[in-house]
Amino acid sequence: MDLTILIAILIMALATFLTRRLMLLVPKKYLTVRVKRGLLFVPIGIFSGLIFPTLFFDAGKLVWKFDYLLTTLVCILLMLWKKDFLFSFVGSLIFIVAIQFLIEVMECLFDQRKNSFLREMKQ
Numbered sequence: 001m002d003l004t005i006l007i008a009i010l011i012m013a014l015a016t017f018l019t020r021r022l023m024l025l026v027p028k029k030y031l032t033v034r035v036k037r038g039l040l041f042v043p044i045g046i047f048s049g050l051i052f053p054t055l056f057f058d059a060g061k062l063v064w065k066f067d068y069l070l071t072t073l074v075c076i077l078l079m080l081w082k083k084d085f086l087f088s089f090v091g092s093l094i095f096i097v098a099i100q101f102l103i104e105v106m107e108c109l110f111d112q113r114k115n116s117f118l119r120e121m122k123q
Contacts, residue, residue: 067103071096 031039055068075092082088 067096067099071099 055065055072056062058065071092074095075088078088078091079085
């Protein structure tokens with residue numbers, strides 16, 4: 001492993017540890033109810049910031065990935081229905097795998113029909 005990568009990993013680990021540890025050391029009287037409520041949304045904001053660009057951008061260009069958007073909708077609906085993160089995650093994961101499998105099967109069938117049509121045209 002390169003030394004610069006190792007140093008970067010150690011610095012990131014230290015930064016993560018310190019930010020989490022410092023939040024535990026802040027006295028409770030400084031954290032108002034409003035601040036506590038606001039801090040509850042930090043993980044959702046970070047998760048959204050990591051996930052949403054993959055839905056709309058590819059190599060810096062705006063694209064519509066229909067299967068990703070449909071899977072996101074399925075995940076949200078499962079979350080609203082069951083109120084269970086793991087269930088919605090596993091359900092949407094199964095959904096995207098099934099969609100990708102169906103797309104592959106349909107592409108194979110389309111290629112077979114196209115090839116047989118081209119063979120008939122040559123004869």
